Amino acid sequence: MDDIDRRLVSLLADNSRISLHELSKKVFLSPPAVSSRIEKLEKSGVIKGYSLRLDLEKLGYSFVAYIELTMEPEQKEKFVDFISENPSVLECYHIAGAYSMLMKVCFDSSSKLYDFVGKLQKFGKTQTQIIFTNIIEARNPRP
Amino acid sequence: MDDIDRRLVSLLADNSRISLHELSKKVFLSPPAVSSRIEKLEKSGVIKGYSLRLDLEKLGYSFVAYIELTMEPEQKEKFVDFISENPSVLECYHIAGAYSMLMKVCFDSSSKLYDFVGKLQKFGKTQTQIIFTNIIEARNPRP
DNA sequence: GATGAAACAGCCGAGCT
DNA sequence: AGCTCGGCTGTTTCATC
Numbered sequence: 001m002d003d004i005d006r007r008l009v010s011l012l013a014d015n016s017r018i019s020l021h022e023l024s025k026k027v028f029l030s031p032p033a034v035s036s037r038i039e040k041l042e043k044s045g046v047i048k049g050y051s052l053r054l055d056l057e058k059l060g061y062s063f064v065a066y067i068e069l070t071m072e073p074e075q076k077e078k079f080v081d082f083i084s085e086n087p088s089v090l091e092c093y094h095i096a097g098a099y100s101m102l103m104k105v106c107f108d109s110s111s112k113l114y115d116f117v118g119k120l121q122k123f124g125k126t127q128t129q130i131i132f133t134n135i136i137e138a139r140n141p142r143p
Numbered sequence: 144m145d146d147i148d149r150r151l152v153s154l155l156a157d158n159s160r161i162s163l164h165e166l167s168k169k170v171f172l173s174p175p176a177v178s179s180r181i182e183k184l185e186k187s188g189v190i191k192g193y194s195l196r197l198d199l200e201k202l203g204y205s206f207v208a209y210i211e212l213t214m215e216p217e218q219k220e221k222f223v224d225f226i227s228e229n230p231s232v233l234e235c236y237h238i239a240g241a242y243s244m245l246m247k248v249c250f251d252s253s254s255k256l257y258d259f260v261g262k263l264q265k266f267g268k269t270q271t272q273i274i275f276t277n278i279i280e281a282r283n284p285r286p
Numbered sequence: 287g288a289t290g291a292a293a294c295a296g297c298c299g300a301g302c303t
Numbered sequence: 304a305g306c307t308c309g310g311c312t313g314t315t316t317c318a319t320c
Contacts, residue, residue: 012195053193096273178297
């Protein structure tokens with residue numbers, strides 16, 4: 001993991017469909033060299049996959065929110081099962097402090113968000129923060 | 144934007160490097176048809192770009208946190224300038240309720256996170272939530 | 287890690303349904 | 304009009320140095 005790898009990660013994070021040829025010009029290496037570096041980054045798990053930047057609103061998800069849930073530790077297993085099955089949960093993190101989870105969720109109506117929060121209440125105490133606008137969207141750390 | 148488009152988005156979100164041939168098999172269309180649909184999704188802005196799923200810890204960022212900042216509205220412009228210039232801020236949302244921002248940040252040391260939070264205090268009151276583990280990572284809404 | 291050649295995928299146009 | 308099939312171009316991959 002050297003500076004060239006970091007630059008490759010940064011370039012791919014920006015546009016993961018860039019060709020090896022373009023990449024090779026930018027990092028002053030040959031395409032096969034770039035290819036083998038990317039392969040190593042994938043195998044080592046630095047690159048976990050190739051994804052999209054989506055416009056959730058244009059996809060019909062007008063209600064995007066972060067929800068913090070504070071619960072008793074013994075609830076965890078049932079909670080993880082619950083959210084794993086629930087595609088409205090886009091991200092979920094176990095955070096420090098009181099036993100808490102932070103989730104990013106998306107819904108196409110406020111009533112569905114309301115219903116979801118209601119179901120979460122069974123696991124613990126929630127605090128919901130609805131997103132108004134994206135100031136900075138999912139960018140990646142600098143090389 | 145029909146069910147096939149939603150399925151294409153879902154498949155691409157899972158692996159944006161999948162070939163048109165593979166996609167066409169999965170949605171039972173021809174590769175050119177898939178290609179033109181993807182082009183439309185890009186032009187309409189549903190697909191904003193092609194990115195990576197990265198392991199921040201393996202990239203050296205052991206301290207990933209969400210920080211909520213509550214501030215006076217007149218601070219906004221200076222705040223946006225500040226975070227725009229700061230690559231440690233991965234995401235930033237304007238959230239409902241008291242005039243608040245929610246940021247995802249990453250650092251390679253706790254002292255750098257501490258310094259950053261210190262700088263944020265100039266804009267308002269902060270609440271920092273450090274991520275222990277990822278329960279569900281950045282997946283995309285179901286088709 | 288570089289080079290060159292071969293395999294492959296993506297793109298465009300023609301013909302078909 | 305839209306899909307499928309063909310050839311062409313650009314991209315990736317492999318063997319060799």
